[in-house]
Structures are given as C-alpha cells and as structure tokens.
Amino acid sequence: MTDNLDDLRHEIDTVDNRILELIAARMDLSDRVTAAKAGKAAFRPGREAALMRRLASQQPDMSGVILLGIWRQILTASLSRQDTDLHFIVHTDVAPTAAWHMGSALQASYADSIADIAAQFAVKKARGDIPYALVPADNTPALAAWLYKDDAAYVIARTPLFDMGAVPPAYIIGPALPDASGDDITLIGVLNPDTGHMIKSEAGYHPDGVADHADDARILGIYAR
Numbered sequence: 001m002t003d004n005l006d007d008l009r010h011e012i013d014t015v016d017n018r019i020l021e022l023i024a025a026r027m028d029l030s031d032r033v034t035a036a037k038a039g040k041a042a043f044r045p046g047r048e049a050a051l052m053r054r055l056a057s058q059q060p061d062m063s064g065v066i067l068l069g070i071w072r073q074i075l076t077a078s079l080s081r082q083d084t085d086l087h088f089i090v091h092t093d094v095a096p097t098a099a100w101h102m103g104s105a106l107q108a109s110y111a112d113s114i115a116d117i118a119a120q121f122a123v124k125k126a127r128g129d130i131p132y133a134l135v136p137a138d139n140t141p142a143l144a145a146w147l148y149k150d151d152a153a154y155v156i157a158r159t160p161l162f163d164m165g166a167v168p169p170a171y172i173i174g175p176a177l178p179d180a181s182g183d184d185i186t187l188i189g190v191l192n193p194d195t196g197h198m199i200k201s202e203a204g205y206h207p208d209g210v211a212d213h214a215d216d217a218r219i220l221g222i223y224a225r
C-alpha cells in the first residue's frame with residue numbers, strides 16, 4: 001500500500017524538528033569548547049577529519065561525499081561561532097572549493113598567484129590576525145618555496161577530505177601544524193640544487209621530521225588524508 005503524502009510530510013516535519021534541536025545542542029557544546037580552548041586556535045582540521053571519518057564509517061550505505069557536504073555546513077556554522085574573524089585568502093583557481101568548504105560562513109579575499117597570497121598572508125600576520133589561505137593542492141615549486149621560507153605558514157588540511165569531481169582539491173594553509181587526525185600525510189620541503197624547492201610526501205604524522213631526509217629538509221605541513 002502506498003503511504004499517504006500528508007502523513008509522510010508530517011513525519012518529515014517531526015524528524016526536521018529533532019534535527020534542529022540536536023543542531024542547537026551541538027552549537028551549545030561548540031560554544032563551551034571555545035572556553036575550553038583557552039585562547040588556542042578555534043580551527044582544528046585534524047579533529048574535523050577524524051570525526052568525518054568516524055561518521056562515514058558508521059553509515060557505509062550513505063555516500064561519504066553526501067555526508068561530508070552536510071557536515072561541512074554544520075562544522076563551519078560551529079567554527080564561525082567560535083571564531084567570528086575567521087577569514088581566508090583564496091587562490092582564484094580554488095574559489096569553488098572555498099565556497100564549498102566554508103559554505104555560507106565564508107569570509108574571503110582573493111588572489112591569483114602564490115606570491116600574492118604569501119604577501120597577503122604576511123600582512124595579516126604582521127597585523128596580529130591569524131592568517132588562513134586556500135591554494136590548489138599541487139606540489140608546485142612556488143608553493144614549496146613559500147612554505148620553505150616562511151616559518152609561520154604550513155599546510156594544515158586538504159579539502160575536500162573525500163574526492164569529489166566538482167570541487168577542485170585545495171590545501172588549507174595556516175600558521176601552525178594541525179592536531180593529528182589518526183591518518184595523516186606529512187609534507188617535507190627540500191632544496192634541490194638543480195630543480196629548486198620541492199615538496200615530498202611521507203605517510204604519517206611527523207611534526208619533528210623524518211630521519212632519512214637531508215639536514216636542510218623542513219616540515220611544510222601535515223594533512224588528514
């Protein structure tokens with residue numbers, strides 16, 4: 001027998017009311033997290049990745065990509081309450097990614113080269129703001145050179161966490177290494193005399209470096225894969 005449309009809509013309204021109550025309860029907890037962080041960075045991409053992986057594994061029949069899209073709005077709504085000044089310097093090639101990642105909470109300025117992004121990043125830092133940027137997730141010499149020379153700019157996340165065709169992957173750059181997510185990639189910068197600055201990837205969370213790299217190798221970032 002076919003369900004009655006009005007009855008189904010009534011049940012959907014009831015479910016929506018419950019979701020709304022749970023979101024409000026989650027926001028209250030997030031507000032309490034702000035105080036518990038005692039002035040430390042609000043934005044914790046390692047924690048966000050770990051909780052997304054846990055949720056996706058709990059509902060294997062639901063698309064991880066769909067789940068991630070729903071939770072990105074919840075996470076950014078929560079995060080933008082914790083840090084009302086959160087602002088991103090966005091490379092124009094990944095403007096769609098910034099809009100997808102931060103949704104309606106996005107506050108951004110735009111630049112179309114790594115050099116311009118690095119310059120804006122330095123200005124924000126000098127002003128005492130916490131700088132964040134989004135750049136294409138390509139291991140280019142320009143990105144390698146910036147991160148190698150700047151001791152307060154690191155890759156802290158790669159977004160989207162799960163690949164999706166319509167959203168070009170981006171690295172999020174921040175002022176300090178992220179928390180471990182439980183499954184991470186460490187990016188190591190080396191200065192090759194012939195080819196210049198290069199980025200190498202190592203599996204795992206290695207904030208203190210990797211033993212078999214050259215003395216002049218530097219940690220350029222860590223992200224949840």
Ligand SMILES: C=C(O[C@@H]1C=C(C(=O)O)C=C[C@H]1O)C(=O)O
Pocket residue numbers: 030033042043044045047048051074075078079082
């Ligand atoms: C709530 C926290 O702060 C931020 C918001 C998160 C959330 O809403 O789940 C997760 C990580 C942080 O970016 C947290 O650190 O736990």
